[in-house]
Amino acid sequence: MGRADARRARQSGARRGKPKKSGIRRLFTWKKMLGTFLGIVLLGMAAFIGLYLYVDVPKANAAADQQSNVYKLSNGKVIARTGEVNREKVGLDQIPLEVQRTFVAAENKSFYDDNGIDLKGLARGLYNTASGKGKQGGSTITQQYVKNYYLSQDQTVTRKLNELVISLKVDRKFTKKEILAGYINTSYYGRQAYGIQAASQAYYGIDAKKLNVAQGAYLASLLQAPSQYDWQAATPEGKRLVTNRWNYTLDNMVEKHWLDASERASLKVLPKPRPVKAESGLKGETGYLVKAAKQEMVASGISEAEIDAGGWTITLNIDAKKQAALEKTIKQQVTDKLKPKSRKVDADLQAGAVSVDPHTGAILALYGGQDYLKHEYSNAKRTDYQPASTFKPLILAAALENNAKTQDGDSITADTRYSGKSRRPVEGSDTAFAPPNEDNVSYGNVNVQTAMNKSINSVFAQMGVDVGLGEVRKLAVELGLSRMKTASDFPAMTLGSYGASPMEMAGAYATFDNHGKKVTPTIVKTATHANREPYSKMKDAIGDQVVSRSTADALTSVMTGVVDEGTGTVVKNKDQQVAGKTGTSDNNKSAWFTGYTPNLVTSVGLFGEAASQRTVDGQKILKGGQVTMSGAAGSPTGRINGGGFPAQIWAAYTFGLSMENAEFDLDTDQGAAVAPTYTPPVTPSETPSETPSHTTSRRPSNTPSQTPSETPSETPVDPDPGESSSPPPDPGQSSSSPNPGGSQNAGGQD
Template sequence: MGRAEERRARQARGRRAAPKRSSGAGAAGAPAGGKNRRSGIRRFVNWKTITGTFFGLCLLGMGAFIVLYMVVDVPKGNAAARLQSNIYKYRNGDVLARTGKVNREVVDLSKVPKSVQRTFVAAENKSFYKDSGVDLKGTARGLINTLSGKGKQGGSTITQQYVKNYYLNQDQTVTRKLKELVISLKVDRQKSKDDILAGYINTSYYGRNAYGIQAAAQAYYRVDASELSVAQGAYLASLLQAPSQYDWGVATDTGKKLVTARWNYTLDNMVEQGWLDSGERQKLKFPVPKDPQGAPGMEGQTGYLVKSAENELAKQLVTDGTASDLDQAQAMVEAGGWTITLNIDKKKQALLEKTVKAQLTSKLDPKKRKVDDNIQAGAVSVDPKNGRVLAMYGGKDYFKHYYNNATRRDYQVASTFKPLIFAAALDEEAKTQRDRPITANTVYDGTNRRPVVGSDIGFAPPNEDEHSYGDVTVQTAMNKSINSVFAQMGVDVGMDEVLKVAGKLGMDTKKIQAVPAQTLGSMGASPLEMAGVYATLDNHGKKVTPAIVAKAEHKDRSVDFPDPIGDQVISEEAADTVTSVLTGVVDDGTARTSVRDNPSRGGQQVAGKTGTSDNNKSAWFTGYTPDLVTSVGLFGEEKKTGRQVSMKGATGLVAEGGRVNGGGFPAQIWAAYTFDALDGKVTKFDLNTTSGAAVEPTERPTVTRTPSSTPSSTPTTEEPSTEPPTSSSPPSPTDEPTTTEPTTTRPATPTGTPTDGLPDNPFDPNSQ
């Protein structure tokens, strides 16, 4: 047999030995000793396909990047050309101001001290002189943050930030970030590091409307860039991380701590890089910048209005997602191209300015009285029906006092907080310590320095002039602003509930401690804030958020602002009852001289509340008619230091120890402005309430002092009487305080109707 035949025979034997396939074998499983076949997705997914897919995507990404690199060119820098004017208009369309002369003077890098140049590298990008112009990790993080909606990226190189400032824009989009990456790589190849650094420090925004290091040096230190010290340069370099938060002139305590830490970080990095001697570093002290100055054209009240409008627009850009943070938003606003219409009424604005001058500033004479130089006034006027800010007074002059007194919230609101305590009592249907509903006719003990009952925290506040009033209704307590009554009421309601309601009405209460001492209005708030709170009361409990901006339009976008009128935050009856009670403050309380007796009143119905803080550092009157709410605040601020100081003796006052009361200048400004602004129109409140001073009286509240085993009948509503009480009658809601000095003996225990909120003997905790 030949070889060929042998091979064919072996093949034939092999075929005969091979097992036959069964049609049922696949269903029952593989034969013994065989391997399972892959089924479903497992037939396609294995380590080979995964690896292949990964490398395929990498190659695809690399190819896409190469194409992008070839397609995207370095654009012509036109940052300066894009900066335009902003136009600000009154509500009627008249132009209020134009801004937009770019505050930038480009300086050659050789004019900036080498040590100052290095502060920017130390602060932002230590590897700047060695890297290729991009931070791949930082860019990837930024892309992920953008895709996930987490906002601003971190970790960009100086080259990338320069490209963003000079060649691109501040938009937070994936397309812009990819362009930034490509252009940065190309710019790093085409330009020297010195050129890039010069471009970066000359295009960056430093706050205070300062673009570039020369404008920043002038804005913060009143020197040219060539005269900056290394300490000053480190501050400007640190500032770039958050200009609005780190501007020392307006920064919060937190902002000051953060920028100081960043300043130290920058200098420490310079030591680490060998750019600064450690011994010299230890000698450096933080260079506190000069106070901010206004820009040309911003004199008088204009600067306050423009800056308030810009701030409101910037906040809205963050809220609607156009900007990732406030710094980016402010840069977008100040880049120009906006037409911003304010809600400011031109006539009312002029009237408010004229009134403050006539009623206050014309009477101040710092040459005669040092204290007169410390008086600051702020005021805001709001339409309660639509929330528009119709007028604002920010200070003597934007150039002379940069800080806006209308929006500052660092002074105590004092007794203007008392209506909010009462509003909380009504809305929460609170009861006294004796389980009686709190109404305008509820009787409390107005004894001076009476300890509150029912609180774990002891508190015994003094009344003004240490006066004791005895048993009084809530209406009388509001009229005469009796501290001891509202301290107890705050405890009765619960300070947590009081602050909750205050927050719903419009106060920022997030950082306020819920302790009885807050019933004296020891927290800070601004005239703008208080105008919004009282406007909500005036608007029958529907939330009013004062709005300065009516609309803002840009060539690229328009901005939608929320409706200033919000939801019902307290009940209509609660809000209207507070309003009713506050009419008593005007007609028979602390504001009667300035407001009730004003010859221009002409029968106009008014509600309002005075406030005078501890040590007379602030004085307030916030009042309203059905159509207009205005809050006026006076603040004692030492001119040189900005420290809060007493206003006693201002304008030569001698009565009441020279104290500036809320019922004095603030109420006088309010009345003169309001009655003129109403232009002869007389209106009445339409109130849903059966309580308070605005209600037609039926019979006098019964507050007997004869022994009785049961409480007297519930007091009925009554308009306070202006007649003095007889010696045999109990104090009425409108009794004038006696002039007798309080004795040092303990107050007598009431023998008739138990005083709400007290044990029979307020000094005996076991007598309840």
């Protein structure tokens, strides 16, 4: 064999010895994978080029021609038309250069250099969204202008692709100045203001040409979240966020050399915008109804801009007859009795009320104040005043729901006995707490039913600790009390020291009336729009079982005792079963009655709000701050108690309606509705006992009683606002949590 033959033999053997590739390895070679990837890229590029050639810059979208929104009552009666466009376009020559640049600094620093889209920003936005850091689109100013002016707000892949293509074409067709002018003039700033000229007037009362760089930075910052960042309506969190964005905008101005560092250093405080100017045509209660409906829709995910763009027909759950009856009753029972010229305190009294169907969650009537155009903030939704003793039923509900026991190990029921001694130190609490009863009246050992009837503070303070303050807070949140989400677990919470609104209290009591199924008061019945699916949250107004039926029915049974022989006897009716609870807060700053029949729940609150600035006990209180109501409306006792005007309003309104009387369908063996009540002996006392009485579960014998009058005590209100719009300022209130140090005089009383 020659050398050539030998070489061929070796090569043949080598080939035979080399292992064959598997089918999968032959299919996924790096060459094939690279080829596939490049093929996909080429196809994507081809598709984009085809889309670019196919899509033209369209005409302005239909939203540019804004329509009215129509608001109707449940019977179809139109009560308001709102949403007319508020826009006046101005050229860049009418906008100071430094103000123009604030928008670029806030939204798109690369605006003057990009070609209409920012691939890095887009990739970053997609990554942040995918990684859970929040939705971020990475849109340029050009893209936002295209979306506002040419397209819609729909969050779809098709709309986004069209936006990218049109942005590229718009960037080539128009100058950067034209695009920036279009963006500034079409953007929505809140307060029904479209464009910078309308926004300048709405927020600062001046033309755009008079804006300074600090004001421009605020308006530019607003565009990220107009409703949340409006200083006059923002929560503390909203104010913090918009301040951060304002600083971010100005810092970017310095980075881009558009603002001198020394001038930036002098800009330390965001220029506060002027108060919101109420919309026309919203006089009386109409404005409160319209605003509540709009807030509910925004909370459900429909943007404020989409609503204010118009075209909606919004039907409310408001019953025309009940609404008229509620307004008339409050006028007759309270507002007609106010004489602010001769009694200055009368100018400080505000009223709020909400009436709810417990079976559907529909808000049937709402009273936000005497006139929306004079007092925009709704008293029906304000959460800055203590609900006081109307909170006590929630403590008993938490006890029953958690099978809680007393310090002696006895199960807590309506018959469980507690010491009713005034200023009795609470046992089992890390924070010292010994609240007084009303008028400092001391009782002997009383059962829980009697404690609810007489609203005995010492009993419910101890019960709250026995249940566990965390459990009480948890249930309050589940029942819809928004401020309890951030409440501190101090014993003072048991006396209603955290704020709540009439709407929230109506929802909580409606849940009891609905046998424990969660009721969320809902004002919008339906909202229709030509370009959207019909909106309705009514199916969500009745939720899951928050507390068991036995617990809810027990609470209803117990609260019938408050009406029949307790602090709520004003609403007692021989033909109709009623359950409810009174409440009066410290210094008589608020007074409540929340009550219900089997088919209607109504919460009424009166609030002391300073009509003018003043100094009280050496402390400056601004207009809108919390003040006492004592002596208002010619109250015969001086004090405005929950069992007085609020209960009178409730009774006159409820029993004035043409409703068929009904009985509660209760599945319980507890409470006044199913068992005889116990009335304890009463002993006035000025000093707390050295050794508090222990609790037992024995049922006491009947003994005559003395009924104390309602007297408030002293405790600061938690200042954290829980509204979608802020309440008036309250400098007279502490900025700390209520009673963090265990004050002896905390929470509301009856």
